[in-house]
Amino acid sequence: MGQAKNRGTLAQRVAQAQEKIEATRPEKLVCNGCKADVTAIHPVSTRGLRGIEAIWVGQCECGQTTFAASGEPKAVEAFFFALSENTELTLGSQRKDGGEHETA
Numbered sequence: 001m002g003q004a005k006n007r008g009t010l011a012q013r014v015a016q017a018q019e020k021i022e023a024t025r026p027e028k029l030v031c032n033g034c035k036a037d038v039t040a041i042h043p044v045s046t047r048g049l050r051g052i053e054a055i056w057v058g059q060c061e062c063g064q065t066t067f068a069a070s071g072e073p074k075a076v077e078a079f080f081f082a083l084s085e086n087t088e089l090t091l092g093s094q095r096k097d098g099g100e101h102e103t104a
Helices: 010-022 073-086
Strands: 041-044 052-059 065-071
Touching: 010 052, 052 073, 065 073
Parallel strands: none
Antiparallel strands: 041 052, 052 065
């Protein structure tokens, strides 16, 4: 115990955590419905979601909600699978700059 004190005060640790999340923020999301740019993007808590670093959500003008998640690939896949279990979703992937994801 006491490891947290080595990383700074509570305020410093909170700031570090927020900076880490903000570094994963995409420039924009591309709506899965109408393909418009979604620039009003908000973070979602990942507390209790092991392997997920960050989740971002944006609401398009067409009414479609678009999510972005980063972290371990299997955890991200499980996150989107869980969402699709209760809702009809259109899933896609993209780079941080909002461009189409390039698969290797």
